[in-house]
Amino acid sequence: MRTVNVRTITENIKEMCIEANHFLSDDMREALDKSVTAEESPLGVQILEQLRENLEIAGKDMIPICQDTGMAVVFVKIGQDVHIEGGLLSDAINEGVRQGYTEGFLRKSVVKDPIYRENTGDNTPAVIHYEIVEGDAVDITVAPKGFGSENMSRVFMLKPADGIEGVKEAILTAVRDAGPNACPPMVVGVGIGGTFEKCALLAKKALTRSIDEQASLQYVRELEAEMLSKINKLGIGPGGLGGRVTAYAVNIETYPTHIAGLPVAVNICCHVNRHSHRVI
Secondary structure, eight states, rough: OOEEHHHHHHHHHHHHHHHHHOOOOHHHHHHHHHHHHOOHHHHHHHHHHHHHHHHHHHHTTTOOSSSSOOEEEEEEEEEEEEEEEEEEEHHHHHHHHHHHHHHHTTTOBBBSSSOOOOBBBSSOOOOEEEEEEESOEEEEEEEEEOOOHHTTOEEEEEEEHHHHHHHHHHHHHHHHHHGGGGGEOOOOOOEEEEEEHHHHHHHHHTTTSOOTTTSHHHHHHHHHHHHHHTTTTOOOGGGSOOSSEEEEEEEEEEEEEEEOOEEEHHHHHHTTTOOOOEEE
16 A cells, blocks of 8 residues: 655646646647648648747746636546545645646636636636546646637537447537637547546547547547548638648547447547646
């Protein structure tokens, strides 16, 4: 049994909130660089170059790469041989978010109540997803999610008879409807299967998967490639102003489902697709 003090969790969460909001992950940086060459629209290239310049300024001057520093979404995989001491894990995570957004001078965007809208003042609480796994490590992914793209998310409760063609149309419908509002070039996270809430969680989790990492199932890999090609033929382009680089990647996760259902969720993320990952 390995013991981890909550202070360690708090410190790492704080650093990850700041890191994710100031520095693009390696896979996203590489995708941006490649897109400048791939884009055929002169205006699209200009926008991509501006995004790249913005990224460089953000890293050099420690300015957030986007003014919407998001609601903190935290995925935590806890080894079943880990004992957390010193307090509640959820409290430790939220304290890390509070410190990260306060000390990092990041915009506080969370309100206490969805109707009365009073700002919490420190970007807490976070949205936390726990998973118990083998081992004695704590695996943490912090993914700040801005709401320009989050508001473009969709859940489709398809019929089994709709099949894979129905899934394809659902993905394309979500992207078409999102248009420029999701700040393209985008990453499209898709969850297929499970239940209403499970497919949404799969779609959100799919966004944290490196866009260089292929899906384990052959048909999913083929579906990802087909959807990326079709999305990039929609003509939405960088900033929604036309072009061939509408999306950097389509990441799809699947899960078993009921005989009577085919849930599909699409969670779109903007061109920064922020996420930071650490194992403690």
